[in-house]
Amino acid sequence: MHFTIEVNNIPIKAHKGETILQALQRNGIQVPTLCYMAGKLPTGACRMCVVEVEGYPGLIPSCSHPVEDWMKIQTHSPRVIQARKAVIELLLASHPDDCFYCVRNGNCELQRYAEELNIRERKYPSRSHPATIDKSSYSITRDPAKCILCGRCIRICDEVIGVSTLEYMRRGNSMYIGTTLDKPMNISNCIDCGQCVVACPTGALYERDDTDSVHKALYDKDTKVIALIDATTGISVAEKFGVKAGKNLTNILVAALRKIGVDILYNYNLGNDIYAHEMARYLLQANRKPVISTSCPAWVKYAEEYFPSHLTYLAPIKSPMEIIGATIGRDYTASGEKTFTVAITPCMAKKAELARACNAINNQQVIDAALTTRELVRFIRLHGIDIEHLEPELPNDPYSTVSGAGLLFGSPGGESEAIIRSMLAMQEKSALISARIQKLRASKPIKEYTFEINDKSYHFVAIHGMATAGAYLRSLPSMKQPPDYIEIMACPDGCVNGGGQPIHKNNESFIKARTKSLFELDEKSSLKIPIQNPAVKKWEQNKPDTSILTPVFKQRDALL
Amino acid sequence: MKEEISTILKHYPQGKRDALIPVLQGIQEQLGFIPEEAIAPVADYIGIPTSKVYGVATFYDQFRFTRCGRIHVRICQGTACHVMGASSVLKALEKELRIAPGEVSKDGRYSLEIAGCIGACSLAPVIEVNGTFYPLVKKDDIKEILQKEKNKLNV
Numbered sequence: 001m002h003f004t005i006e007v008n009n010i011p012i013k014a015h016k017g018e019t020i021l022q023a024l025q026r027n028g029i030q031v032p033t034l035c036y037m038a039g040k041l042p043t044g045a046c047r048m049c050v051v052e053v054e055g056y057p058g059l060i061p062s063c064s065h066p067v068e069d070w071m072k073i074q075t076h077s078p079r080v081i082q083a084r085k086a087v088i089e090l091l092l093a094s095h096p097d098d099c100f101y102c103v104r105n106g107n108c109e110l111q112r113y114a115e116e117l118n119i120r121e122r123k124y125p126s127r128s129h130p131a132t133i134d135k136s137s138y139s140i141t142r143d144p145a146k147c148i149l150c151g152r153c154i155r156i157c158d159e160v161i162g163v164s165t166l167e168y169m170r171r172g173n174s175m176y177i178g179t180t181l182d183k184p185m186n187i188s189n190c191i192d193c194g195q196c197v198v199a200c201p202t203g204a205l206y207e208r209d210d211t212d213s214v215h216k217a218l219y220d221k222d223t224k225v226i227a228l229i230d231a232t233t234g235i236s237v238a239e240k241f242g243v244k245a246g247k248n249l250t251n252i253l254v255a256a257l258r259k260i261g262v263d264i265l266y267n268y269n270l271g272n273d274i275y276a277h278e279m280a281r282y283l284l285q286a287n288r289k290p291v292i293s294t295s296c297p298a299w300v301k302y303a304e305e306y307f308p309s310h311l312t313y314l315a316p317i318k319s320p321m322e323i324i325g326a327t328i329g330r331d332y333t334a335s336g337e338k339t340f341t342v343a344i345t346p347c348m349a350k351k352a353e354l355a356r357a358c359n360a361i362n363n364q365q366v367i368d369a370a371l372t373t374r375e376l377v378r379f380i381r382l383h384g385i386d387i388e389h390l391e392p393e394l395p396n397d398p399y400s401t402v403s404g405a406g407l408l409f410g411s412p413g414g415e416s417e418a419i420i421r422s423m424l425a426m427q428e429k430s431a432l433i434s435a436r437i438q439k440l441r442a443s444k445p446i447k448e449y450t451f452e453i454n455d456k457s458y459h460f461v462a463i464h465g466m467a468t469a470g471a472y473l474r475s476l477p478s479m480k481q482p483p484d485y486i487e488i489m490a491c492p493d494g495c496v497n498g499g500g501q502p503i504h505k506n507n508e509s510f511i512k513a514r515t516k517s518l519f520e521l522d523e524k525s526s527l528k529i530p531i532q533n534p535a536v537k538k539w540e541q542n543k544p545d546t547s548i549l550t551p552v553f554k555q556r557d558a559l560l
Numbered sequence: 561m562k563e564e565i566s567t568i569l570k571h572y573p574q575g576k577r578d579a580l581i582p583v584l585q586g587i588q589e590q591l592g593f594i595p596e597e598a599i600a601p602v603a604d605y606i607g608i609p610t611s612k613v614y615g616v617a618t619f620y621d622q623f624r625f626t627r628c629g630r631i632h633v634r635i636c637q638g639t640a641c642h643v644m645g646a647s648s649v650l651k652a653l654e655k656e657l658r659i660a661p662g663e664v665s666k667d668g669r670y671s672l673e674i675a676g677c678i679g680a681c682s683l684a685p686v687i688e689v690n691g692t693f694y695p696l697v698k699k700d701d702i703k704e705i706l707q708k709e710k711n712k713l714n715v
Contacts, residue, residue, distance in 0.1 A: 164609035169618045180610040181596055189610075559600055559610040 003069035008076065014069075020062035021049055024075065031075055032084060032113050034201055035150040036063045038506070040159065046150055048113070050083050051075050059083055085117045091148050093124035095202075102146070102203040107503055109201035110148060131176070136184035138352035139192040139208060139499075144176050147204035153177065153196035160492050162467030163302070165190040177204075180559045189305055189558040193298035193466065193490045194348025194372075194499015198507075207348055207500060210369040211379045217340035217368070218261045224337050226328060227257050228268035228321070229395065230345040231402070232410030232495045233373045235517040239510065240377045240502050241387040246513030248521060251392030253344075253376070256385045258393060266328070266399040268343060271320030272418065273406035273530035274539055278317050278549075280422030280530075283458070283485060290461075290482040291315050294551060295415055297353035298490035298499075301556065302466055307473055308555035313486075318551045320409070321350055321367060322359050324399065326548045327539065329366035342369045344376050346410070346498030349490070358552035372500025403533040404522035411515045412464035412494040413440030413447050416487045418530060420451060420460065425529045427453045433528060436519070445492075446472060448483070462487040464494050564591065565598050575607045584617055593624040621676060629664050629671035631709050633657070634688040638677030645698075646685035650674070652699035653687075656706065 001016040007029060014023035019042065024031055034046035042064035050059035054072040059080060062073075074080060091110060099105045131144035151168070154177060158164045165188050169178040179188040197205045217223050234250025243249065254265050275295060283291060292313045294300055300319070303311060318326065321343050332339045343350060350370040353359065359366060371379065380387070394400055405421050408414025417440050421433050432451075439449045440460070445468040450459045461483040463469040469488045476482060491498050496514040497507065504510055527533050531540075568586050572579045583606065587598050594617055603610040617623045635641075635650050654660060657670045664671040680686045683695030689709045697705070 158609070164611045167609075167611035167615040169615055171619045180599060180614045560603070 005067060005069065006072045008074060014067045016067075018067055020051060020053075020060070020065050020067045020071070020073065023067045024051075024062060024073075029075055031062055032116070033063060034109060034113075034148065035152065037152055037155060037199070038508070040155060043151060043155075046148075047087050048084055050080060052077050052080050081117065084113075085119060088113050088117055088119055089123040092119070092122065092126075094127045095148065096145050097126065103206045103209075104200075104203035104503075108203060109505065134184050135208065136186035137190060137192070137208065138186070138355055139194060139348040140185055140190065140197060141206050141208050142185060143204050143206075144178070145204075146202045147177055148202055149175060149177065150201060151177075152199040152201065153205055156195045156199040158467075160465055160467055161191070161193055161195055161490065162470045163189055163191055166196065183559070187558065189560050191298045191301040191305070191466070191490060192349040192352040192499075195491060197348065197499055198497075198501065198503055207372050207374065208351060209375060210342075210351065210371055211375050211382070213369050214340070214342050214371065214379070215382075217342075220340075222338050224263045224332075224339045225261070226264045226266060226339055226341045227262045228266050228271075228324060228341070228343045228345075228367075229253055229257065230268040230343070230410075230495075231407050231521065232346050232498070232514070232518070233344055233376060235410075235514050235521075236346055236373050236496065236501050236510075237377055239504075243387075244513075245510050246517040248517055249387070251394060252387055252390050253380075254395055255390040255393040256380050256387060259385055259390070260380070260383045265395045266324065267395045267402050267535070268321070268324065268345060269402040269406040269409070270399050270533070270535050270539075271322075271324035271406075272409040272415075273403050273533050273536050274323050275317060275320045276405055276409075276415070276418035276422050277530040277536055277540075278323075279315060279419050279485075280426055282315060282317060283419065284423055284426060284453075288313075289484055290476070290486050291484065292486045293415060293488055295319050295409065295487075296349070296489050297321075297347070298349035299466065299469065299488040300551075300553065301349065301352070302470070302490065304553060304556040305558050305560060306470060310473060310476070311553040311555070314551075314553055316550050318359070318549055319353065321345070321353065321370075322551070323549060325354070325359070325366035326361060327544050328399075329361045329364070330544045330548065333361065333364075340368045341366065342371060343367050344371045344373075346373045346495050346501045348372060348499035361548055373498075374500055374502055377502065398538050399535055401527070401533050401535045403527035403530050403536075404525035405528065405530050406533070407518055407521045407525065410495040410518050411441075412489050413437075413442075413462040413487070414494070414518070415489075416440050416447075416449065416460045416462045416485065419485065420449075420458075421529045422531065423453060423458070424451075425531055429453060430529065435523065435528075441519070443493075458485070459483040460485045460487070462489075464489040465492040466490040561591075561595060561597055562601070565595075565601050569601065569605045572605075574605055577606060577608060580606050580608070580613065580616055581620075584613075584623055588623060593627050596625070621674075624673075626664060627668075628673070629669050630713060631669060631706070632671050632673065632690055633706075634673045634675045634678070635661075636676075636678040636680075636684070636686045636688075637674050638681065638684075640681035641677075641685040644684040648699045649685055649687065649697050649702065652702045656702055 004011045005014050012027040032048045034048045044061045044064035049062045051062045052074040053060050134142040154166050231250045235248050238247040239245040354367040405418035447462045493511050497511045572583050603613045659665050661674045678686050687694050
């Protein structure tokens with residue numbers, strides 16, 4: 001049901017059942033918010049979204065108040081602005097004044113609102129910040145001093161990821177966000193997905209920066225620097241360089257990294273192709289159900305903590321990064337050259353994955369560093385590279401090409417599509433490969449698809465969002481017919497919305513643009529099936545030993 | 561410790577969130593404090609993450625994470641007690657026991673805790689020592705009260 005309400009003396013249309021904020025946003029009226037998270041129940045904690053409603057004595061938080069047909073609303077009256085200013089001034093009273101040294105300088109919601117609300121002087125004396133920075137984790141750094149207690153990290157960790165590493169501790173003035181028993185992040189139950197970093201409005205949570213180690217390696221004359229560049233990063237940097245969101249800049253990034261001094265650039269997505277190819281072969285001869293994917297390192301860590309009994313379901317195939325890492329590791333161990341390999345992806349969990357003991361060859365890490373999309377953007381800016389004046393370049397042989405299937409991994413369901421294409425091709429049913437499997441491209445959290453090869457039916461399930469996957473896996477033992485393959489991505493909307501992606505307040509449109517871009521890249525690609533990729537064929541002929549392609553999964557003890 | 565905790569847990573309904581605070585109270589009553597080892601079994605029993613258990617336990621002043629002394633003194637700092645001079649009693653206690661609120665003396669004999677309000681405002685200021693309440697306390701009474709409690713325990 002629609003009705004008309006009056007906002008700032010102008011009539012706008014509102015729907016029954018929505019909140020005031022939703023009605024305002026749909027009509028293009030911006031109201032600042034801090035604790036509000038689109039699509040989740042409002043908490044009404046921060047009071048930034050207050051508006052004046054005629055007839056109410058006090059100001060109303062628009063995020064949590066239902067809109068009604070008689071309402072006359074003022075969103076930016078002097079009284080409202082004064083209230084919002086007070087909220088920010090009070091938050092600033094317990095926030096360090098060190099924007100210069102902050103990773104979120106220029107992309108901080110608190111800073112932005114302080115500027116927008118024209119706050120020009122300190123109203124309340126600053127409080128000291130005894131809190132120490134937690135740098136223990138491979139992936140996530142926590143600086144509690146910069147926390148404004150909005151609770152967005154707690155909610156994403158609890159409701160979307162289902163891990164609940166972070167929670168409000170203590171009460172009132174001494175409240176802070178911490179972990180169980182105040183343990184450091186590295187021994188907490190954190191699965192390194194990094195969604196809290198994307199959710200954080202300030203610099204209280206950020207990625208461990210590994211650009212320094214890459215920089216050092218670049219200037220070490222004896223070391224060959226090898227970079228693996230992921231197309232999902234390639235399609236996610238556009239808006240950061242002033243180009244239309246979703247535009248594929250992978251080959252421009254290749255050119256930029258060469259200019260910076262990277263010796264060899266390989267196509268990270270080739271790892272996806274090989275993974276899909278190996279997984280298809282495994283599924284065609286496996287006589288156990290279900291087989292669960294191993295491509296998402298955050299999911300693997302989650303499995304080791306929450307489902308040690310399900311670890312036997314995980315496929316005996318390493319993740320795409322580790323497959324290609326192991327291959328490169330073998331190549332260069334043979335040649336005796338000193339190398340430094342860096343993977344550039346939208347993923348935070350890869351920072352932790354590369355350090356796993358089972359991924360080492362001869363006690364040596366095969367991937368030396370993992371940079372997120374955000375770090376890559378900083379690294380390119382650091383070197384003063386002007387993206388606009390670069391011509392696209394191709395990665396180096398022999399690991400330069402990728403099929404459309406390998407590109408799809410960035411979007412949930414894409415991994416399944418790639419494996420299905422491989423399976424059909426292996427059974428000489430290539431004619432049955434459809435350009436797109438709509439059932440796996442819907443935006444649902446759990447997607448299912450069934451197909452047949454030689455009268456044998458295969459049931460695939462693709463899940464994104466760790467909490468959804470956790471609930472699904474709990475129901476697994478009671479299932480009469482478990483699926484053949486379960487694809488799991490910890491991050492909601494998959495890698496295109498990974499923990500290492502550029503941070504935007506409203507990132508829905510960016511996720512859509514990136515997903516669309518991936519599908520278009522697949523459509524444009526003349527190679528549809530992983531095995532059509534010449535690099536996969538070459539890899540097959542000179543395949544590394546199975547022992548270095550098989551992962552080891554172990555139960556992990558943490559306070560869950 | 562593990563067995564003790566699981567015996568305590570059996571008295572409460574499993575998988576019910578609303579049992580969390582009674583469970584924590586039960587553990588503290590039996591053990592005198594909430595040990596770190598108890599957090600995981602409690603979370604498992606109630607069916608919520610450990611961070612939520614720890615969040616609730618740190619929210620309330622009544623829960624302790626360290627073992628208290630053999631003589632545990634709680635002093636009320638509620639409004640009525642404050643007005644009636646509880647802060648001078650607290651100072652006297654700190655001087656006598658040589659510990660600050662929230663601390664346990666090195667020999668494990670004494671511990672001191674501040675309570676929000678004990679609920680006996682007509683008898684302010686009030687202190688509680690090992691479950692015995694002392695009304696209308698003045699700073700000069702402290703030595704005598706502590707001696708009484710020492711005698712009870714033969715410390």
